[in-house]
Amino acid sequence: MEQGLDAQTFNNLFIERLDTVDGIQKVAAGGAAFVRAKIREIGFGRRINPPESVTRADLTRSTEHDTLIKIVDIEHESKAMALNFAAEANERYIQGKRYAIPFFKIESEKFVKSEAELLAYDYPVTKVIEENSVKDLQKVEDIVFINHADSAIAITGKRLVSTATAVDRKEMNSLFKMIDYDQLTVGCTLMNTVDYDDYMIQPATEVGSPLASEVTVEGYKYQTILNRKLIVTNKHDIIVPGEIYAFTEPAYLGNFFILNDVKFWIKKEADLVIWKTWEYIAEGFGNIKSIAKIELNVPNPIPVNGTL
Amino acid sequence: MDVISDIRTVPVGEDLTTEETRLSVLRGLERMNRVDFPLAAGATFGLGEWAALQADGTVARPTTTPVALTYLVTAGTDRFDAKATGQVTCVMNSPIVAKSTRYKTDDVIVPGSPLTAKLLGTGVAGLALQTGVQPIHARAISVSGGVLTFSTNVP
Numbered sequence: 001m002e003q004g005l006d007a008q009t010f011n012n013l014f015i016e017r018l019d020t021v022d023g024i025q026k027v028a029a030g031g032a033a034f035v036r037a038k039i040r041e042i043g044f045g046r047r048i049n050p051p052e053s054v055t056r057a058d059l060t061r062s063t064e065h066d067t068l069i070k071i072v073d074i075e076h077e078s079k080a081m082a083l084n085f086a087a088e089a090n091e092r093y094i095q096g097k098r099y100a101i102p103f104f105k106i107e108s109e110k111f112v113k114s115e116a117e118l119l120a121y122d123y124p125v126t127k128v129i130e131e132n133s134v135k136d137l138q139k140v141e142d143i144v145f146i147n148h149a150d151s152a153i154a155i156t157g158k159r160l161v162s163t164a165t166a167v168d169r170k171e172m173n174s175l176f177k178m179i180d181y182d183q184l185t186v187g188c189t190l191m192n193t194v195d196y197d198d199y200m201i202q203p204a205t206e207v208g209s210p211l212a213s214e215v216t217v218e219g220y221k222y223q224t225i226l227n228r229k230l231i232v233t234n235k236h237d238i239i240v241p242g243e244i245y246a247f248t249e250p251a252y253l254g255n256f257f258i259l260n261d262v263k264f265w266i267k268k269e270a271d272l273v274i275w276k277t278w279e280y281i282a283e284g285f286g287n288i289k290s291i292a293k294i295e296l297n298v299p300n301p302i303p304v305n306g307t308l
Numbered sequence: 309m310d311v312i313s314d315i316r317t318v319p320v321g322e323d324l325t326t327e328e329t330r331l332s333v334l335r336g337l338e339r340m341n342r343v344d345f346p347l348a349a350g351a352t353f354g355l356g357e358w359a360a361l362q363a364d365g366t367v368a369r370p371t372t373t374p375v376a377l378t379y380l381v382t383a384g385t386d387r388f389d390a391k392a393t394g395q396v397t398c399v400m401n402s403p404i405v406a407k408s409t410r411y412k413t414d415d416v417i418v419p420g421s422p423l424t425a426k427l428l429g430t431g432v433a434g435l436a437l438q439t440g441v442q443p444i445h446a447r448a449i450s451v452s453g454g455v456l457t458f459s460t461n462v463p
Contacts, residue, residue, distance in 0.1 A: 069317070091338075254318075285320065
């Protein structure tokens, strides 16, 4: 990529490249590299359950439709027993269970811009790609991720409704216990920035004077809460204020697959530049007991007629 | 296909970490005779059900009136191999110890109770308390947590 160039020069070179076949390939490759790097930083689903790249050879066709699935095994049951010397243990015919994760496509809108108007931008076109394509993809990933999490919670009942109006250690403890009870361990917790703000104003009587003093000046700068990894998101339309999730480590949670890689397509048709981004992914939870959620009675932080 | 209803496809609709409770053989796996029987027209079986031998050599789900030649199903028709062969696998002429959730839970079953295989009220065939001249297919060893452990007494 053209590092160090000013934005207008970059946009100009971008358009010139699109006039040649070789140039289109280079621009597309550059765009794809940029997308891959950025999307891994943003999506919270990828931070909770890191994606694994797969190829067509790893997948299975369905007899029912023209899509692909990946079948993943669930660890089977086993146990030991105390016996007298002369006795023998029970037998077990192994009957493993599996689950299927269907693939689907996430695609950005097809962006169109005339080359002349593109030159009028004061920022690099890669910014447009980032803001209009990459964020859309990662947000849909996260929506699907949370939908599947809620589906699991609906079956297990690991949803605690609390009257508390702000998160504190007690609420987090109640959340974690729903996971710990099933001989699992919480790997990370997911909350939005509103609840994170609430967590930072806990009084010294709750968190101790040293931490309260430190947080008042520097904010809560740790990556963990109660020794569990903390992920904070600003996507309040997915994780509404008051909703906090707990997840186990990925090995006990489920799977997130990406078929091949994120694809970036671009072409120039006369004076129009057209591009879009898409990916084929599969994500889901095989162990539905590995997710829990607490719902607090957090008021809407946006005042109505000046009051909360 | 009108409806996608596979609960083992994401989003998963069941807890896949739980143990298989329909049938688990505890003793006799190595020595038990596993025999395939052709299915009677329209017959289906799940793991841990019981199959009644018919006069034409096929097996069908027993009725509420138990019969002697009834065998424990160790591989039901919910498997693709059964779809291919049109047969179901049963245990024959070999006593085993097993546990199962397929039994009449409202019967008062205690250790040693004689059990007979018949159609339960739930639409599946399982073990129930034997009475009168009904054949004895198994004897209870224990009942705990909704699981019956039994030893078979099959012909």
